[in-house]
Amino acid sequence: MAQLKLLTISGSLRKGSFNRMLLTEAVAAFGDADHTDADLHLPLYDGDLEDAEGVPSAVQTLADQIAAADAVVISAPEYNKGISGVLKNALDWVSRTESNPWANKPTVVMSAAAGRTGGETQLFMTMQCLAQLQVHLVPGPGIMVAGAFDAFDDDGRLKADSYREALAKRMALLRAEITSS
16 A cells, blocks of 8 residues: 555644644654645635636645645644634635545544633534535544643643543544545
């Protein structure tokens, strides 16, 4: 079997983002794969821009990465009890590309947030947005890292065994979803 292709998408642009740290942990838990980290530095969706210039090349690159991936892992913070603007903008732009790269794509959504629910509202909002794009949301234990400021050590590793164990189970389910089809 060819090497699996895993795409990670962070709903936070910040380099030191807890969600980027969580994605790094997810990639390690997933195991051997060709990993790509998506770039969400995209212009704000604007129908006039799309009409005048078409889909920006950065958006088409993201859509192509989604299409080429065997699976996608998304991790995003919760901003004001909702989905991050960066992530929502990316979903909106990709929905404007010619084909639907999300269709039946095995995907896991998780979150790391400062609050005590770990971004639960964001997680469910993101899954709702993805359902409209016909994504195959892989079921499994929810990964919502609460109190993210204290959840990672100085090396960006999850401190709690419970989070690491849940993440390992979820990534094993994602890998099994890909390899069984």
